[in-house]
Amino acid sequence: MHIRTDGHDLRHHGDSEVRDHDLTDLAVNVRAGTPPDWLRERIAGSLSALAAYPDGRAARAAVAERHGLPVERVLLTAGAAEAFVLLARALAVRRPVVVHPQFTEPEAALRDAGHEVGRVLLREADGFRLDPAAVPEDADLVVVGNPTNPTSVLHPAEDLVRLARPGRVLVVDEAFMDAVPGEREALAGRTDVPGLVVLRSLTKTWGLAGLRIGYVLAEPETVACLERAQPLWPVSTPALTAAEACSGPAALAEAGAAALRIAADRAHLLAGLAEFDEVQAVETAEGPFVLVRVERADLVRERLRTLGFAARRGDTFPGLGPQWLRLAVRDRVTTNRFLQALDQALVFVGR
Template identity: 70%
Template sequence: MNAYGSPADDALRHHGDAEVRGAGSGLTDLAVNVRSGTPPAWLRERLAASLASLAAYPDSGPARRAVAERHGLAPDQVLLTAGAAEAFVLLARALPARRPVVVHPQFTEPEAALRDAGHRVERVLLRPEDGFGLDAGAVPPEADLVVVGNPTNPTSVLHPAAALARLARPGRTLVVDEAFVDAVPGERESLVPLLGQLPGRTVVLRSLTKTWGLAGLRVGYVLSDPQTVRTLAHQQPLWPVSAPALVAAQVCSTPDALEEAQAAARQFAADRDHLRKQLAQLHTAGLSEATPTPEGPFLLVGHPHAAALRDRLRALGFAVRRGDTFPGLGPEWFRMAVRDRATTDRFTAALHRALETLDTPHAPSGR
């Protein structure tokens, strides 16, 4: 299904942190998809040590080389950015696009950045009845820039790399947002191994925010061909990434850090299974999962009265992320981050109480 977004749609700028901002210390945060207990102590120590060198201008060379080695690429295929969000802005400003398409539901910043750059954005809306799986045939052949998330926020769908590869074609820029792929064991279905092998231009975006708890530091990177990296870099100001952020990019690319990230990904998978088992006991209360096989560190859940449920959960001390600000979703959806089992048990107990207090009768969700 195709649809054009309205430039007046302020919902694109709503993010999970708004659900907990100013809420006080008593609210358990399941609205933001950042791994709890991060950044780890060793990373905080490295960041603290980097403050001694703040008098010097940042040198991105060591970090670029570390990231390149981590992915088996050349340094000139890496562009470090102030978070993945900056990369979306650079892409919107630097690359020509007569017919840009964003595959939704997904993270809304790519579309917002394209609109801000003056583009008229076309949406391809994946269908809940298909489990929000990717239909490459739904993307117009004339689209010359296509953006898709993998695994996709908020649906937790991990699209097969082969399906993503079918979106590549001469004259098209394919942008794959892999901000959460390091939370997938083995980084399965990443498009990085196919860089340089697909027709057209391929751009992969990564973020250190989610696994390492660095949302406040702002660090991510672009992986692509050298010419695309140079084109995007020309849109950046001088020294766009701070020295501490460069240190983070470098040390989070070491073998020890990658091993820790994979251990965290395996733990996410186990904790997600526990959460799903708990939620399955509530299906008769009208609750349903959006995705048959979720692979991200979060779940999208539907209920006919999700907005009322969110309010009741908030009163019980839990914040979840509303779903209706994502194009293609309505008020019957909300997203929750995967947490440890103890937190999940407390949350699902609160969810059970919230469901019991709903005044309106439960009904099938229609998915």
Template identity: 75%
Template sequence: MPQHISPEPDLRHHGDAEVRGMGAELTDLAVNVRAGTPPRWLRERLAASMDTLAAYPDGRAARRAVALRHGLPEERVLLTAGAAEAFVLLARTIEAKRCVVVHPQFTEPEAALRNAGHEVERVLLRAEDGFRLDPRAVPGDADLVVIGNPTNPTSVLHPATSLARLARPGRTLVVDEAFMDAVPGEGESLASRTDLPGLVVLRSLTKTWGLAGLRVGYVLASPGRISRLERAQPLWPVSSPALVAAEACSAPPALAEAGHAAHRIAADRAHLEYRLAKFPSVTVCSPASGPFVLIRLPGATAVRSRLRGLGFAVRRGDTFPGLGPDYLRLAVRDRATTDRFAEALEQALGG
């Protein structure tokens, strides 16, 4: 059964807190942004956009590019200042009597709903089930359901068929696909679906393209929903450089590059899981599908502190509802970095 909200987890703690103020000697495994980004061609496009800063932002070209990327009409697209703004807009405009958030997952949706005055119930997925969703766990009368796919921090990719079962008339189904472009083929995405009532899909360009500081994402939903969200936005909510990034990263060459990166991430993740399997005390949440893995190990808090002393920042897991102090999240990095991390982890586990 869903559980009522609890003040214990710090819903506003995110991976950037693990590395804020860190020195150059710390290797970041806490933030799920692809290393080596943004690529040079994108930096050049952004630099060129500085010449347009005297003009107010015009989002038409970016909106058109995102719509074309997903095979949707433009009226089903809204550009936002990152997925975080989209969660706030939804929370402020939704009229729901029973809001359910499926956890463990990214905590900003629940935080935004609570800040907007909504009561929130949690459906907690279980480690024993591999944190996989059984659609029957969601209350039938819930008129707002929020879930991530692939889910942060568990890295679980839920089947599109399971998520589609959650859609029904009178319900808003919000699927956070911020990491879907890191999944080869994006086979379980609902982004292009227009047949599911109440579906809202959120996407972010932050993770794959290294644009956390630029703040750019978008919402895909029915034209009516998009209009309501747009009316709740301030004027010119997305900067000109962010709009340039949205247009550029939705073009076919960028999509091809993202596809290649997704395959590299999958291979690098497999290497990380291989190295972690050598530690009897470490349990990996598997199969993982995102650019990160969730692990469980006794004394994770102390291990995390030791890892920091050895030059590695990792993400604590106890701020995610449904997890506890024995969980850590690790961003996927290249094999050389993973090998260095495995050596540090061996030392950290040794105390």
């Protein structure tokens, strides 16, 4: 199903840019070369237990320990996307507001659940930075990404905390936070922010999009409410195994090292993009992707496809138009090949 509001297809995602095509993938934000072999082996080892119903206790405890929280504050989900659906269906909210541009599933889930959704549109002129004062006071559910997909902007934690108030649920999507060195500005683990709900995903850093595993961190009452809305055994045994494995010290150290490599590779991509007068990148990018503005982006994107590269169109994100593309950060060799293709594409569409 496709949900279109104001011309934006809220159900268009990057995977459709590469499905059934042999292209170098800059459209999907899953880290290349994942999952690592050790994680594949852990998941494969769980298959011998498939005859038993899933038992999430060990995985839940591992996630809780990873964030220094009691288990009552953790809910395991079939990816962050399931969490958005649970929030939309289980919480009794009257005035939900989504901060855009950002991942479109939160708004799509809210609309599917019958909610009228308000929008706060961040502006390119402001670097797509959040102004807490722009969020309506009467909003009783606020959704914001950090770092935000697709802008890659990392909002200061204290700006997000300023959005919290009694009677409001503040949902912060931290699906890409583990790709930020040191997880700067993270709110996961905070228990002093009223109404805070933090969503995390293991699919991006660990290459588990096909397994569907994420989690919610929230007040115990909120976790219990969302858990009642889940079906029985919502997370599979292999996914639970992955959650436990990715929450341990060795995995966290590996993710931290990967975040540093991503930061270096992103700087290389941004430096290359700066060589093109026709391309303007959001240079404050802190995530594993970069948002760029280029005239006739639709033609550039199609030409890139003929040259073997998939880029994510930006016009499906509220607050962006047809001149935007999102590019996943890749290793330097891949980036150099892409920059050569981009040069050819720009010549083709006419500089």
